[in-house]
Amino acid sequence: MKNAQLGHLLPAIRPQAQLDDAVRLQSLLRDRWIDYPRATQALEQLERLLATPRRERMPCLLLHGDSNIGKTQIIAKFRRGHPDEFDERRGIEMRPIISMQMPPTPEQHRFYSTLLFEIGAPHNAAARLAVLERLARDLLHRMTPSMLIVDEVHHLLAGTYREQRATLNLLKFLANDLRASIVLVGTDDAVIALQSDTQMISRFTPFEMPRWHESEAFRRLLSAFERILPLRRPSDLAQREIVQYVLAASDGLTGEVSRILNAAAELAIRDGNESIKLQHLEQVTPVAIH
Ligand SMILES: Nc1ncnc2c1ncn2[C@@H]1O[C@H](COP(=O)(O)OP(=O)(O)OP(=O)(O)O)[C@@H](O)[C@H]1O
Ligand SMILES: [Mg+2]
Incomplete structure (x- = not known):
């Protein structure tokens, strides 16, 4: 896959998105700092x-x-x-x-x-x-x-x-x-x-x-995760449905947001979707939230 198709990622992350699945899955376990x-x-x-x-x-x-x-x-x-x-x-x-x-x-x-x-x-x-x-x-x-x-x-x-x-x-x-x-x-x-x-x-x-609430800052946080998760397709995590789902499932806790998105990214790599969908999020949160 060409770099040009990875425009949803930070330039530094683009090469990582081209690595083997096993390497990318491993990289999800690493701590990364996101500014908010x-x-x-x-x-x-x-x-x-x-x-x-x-x-x-x-x-x-x-x-x-x-x-x-x-x-x-x-x-x-x-x-x-x-x-x-x-x-x-x-x-x-x-x-x-x-x-x-x-x-x-x-x-x-x-x-x-x-x-x-x-x-x-x-x-x-x-x-x-x-x-x-x-x-x-x-x-x-x-x-x-x-x-x-x-x-x-x-x-x-x-x-x-x-x-x-x-x-x-x-x-x-x-x-x-x-x-x-x-x-x-x-x-x-x-x-x-x-x-x-x-x-x-x-x-x-x-x-x-404070815990997160629905806000521009929270949408930006999800977008920031999207730019660093080594997936090959855009997920558009800032869309309303996803934002509301992640907010509810995480109780507004940064650590839970991170865990949920990493786990969903893992599924998206394993099933070849290469993009986080609502169904991935539902699979990684214990109780379905609707
Ligand atoms: N700025 C950040 N960027 C990316 N991930 C973060 C960030 N801040 C927190 N996280 C995620 O949230 C998790 C919990 O963060 P942290 O350990 O700092 O919480 P805490 O407030 O110290 O909790 P506790 O009171 O239980 O010690 C981290 O392991 C990390 O996955
Ligand atoms: Mg602590």
């Missing part, structure tokens, strides 16, 4: 935070939204834009951004252990809290991060009230000590966890990732 307005806004907000000159009370951000909406992908994209650097003169690694996940139970000891693991610092996990704390602080001071990102922050709620307080205090302490911005990421439960601390909530600007 709310994600761009979130990334811009993160950039602004990172560019804030160091001061006593650094601004902080709380990125929240339903599970599978795309929060972690935004953080990953942001990190790719700011790789670590090696300071030859001082012989140490400079990390503008450090990101980690809140451990499933938010004890301080596990928090420091996870943080040390993230910054690549070997340590004895059985060491006392004070030792881990000291080690983490020393290393962080040398790496001079401008931002600390903690994902899955709703895990705070899995802790006892005391553990929650202690971990929030730890975060506050780190932010002040390093004069770094803190970005907390999690589901809406994360907001509840933070609300127990008025000092904390006043410091964090909330940024919500």
Whole structure:
């Protein structure tokens, strides 16, 4: 098939559409980044935070939204834009951004252990809290991060009230000590966890990732998927029937939109249609939606 017939795809994707079925099916499993307005806004907000000159009370951000909406992908994209650097003169690694996940139970000891693991610092996990704390602080001071990102922050709620307080205090302490911005990421439960601390909530600007609704932005999202799925024929995913079907079947969650379209593309490759039809979508969604 000639490239000229693949005008529905991004130029970079056109060669992929000509590959064997097996290779194309494999490529569907890969994570791909698609821009959409709310994600761009979130990334811009993160950039602004990172560019804030160091001061006593650094601004902080709380990125929240339903599970599978795309929060972690935004953080990953942001990190790719700011790789670590090696300071030859001082012989140490400079990390503008450090990101980690809140451990499933938010004890301080596990928090420091996870943080040390993230910054690549070997340590004895059985060491006392004070030792881990000291080690983490020393290393962080040398790496001079401008931002600390903690994902899955709703895990705070899995802790006892005391553990929650202690971990929030730890975060506050780190932010002040390093004069770094803190970005907390999690589901809406994360907001509840933070609300127990008025000092904390006043410091964090909330940024919500809402579910999709029928809009021009959602049609554009589907069109963007169409341009990168390696199918040889146009599917016209922005047509009303498909838009409404995908919206209902996905509950407006980006991750579900992606799963449904990838699964439908797989069927369209296997059955030789090379274009996503409503019947493919119906086959990959558990309950028929009409
Ligand atoms: N910008 C994007 N481009 C393409 N696919 C995306 C994008 N954002 C999210 N996705 C898809 O949605 C899935 C879920 O995204 P992500 O893991 O970021 O959700 P989350 O909000 O962090 O969920 P959780 O709260 O459960 O951790 C991803 O695995 C990916 O398939
Ligand atoms: Mg996540």
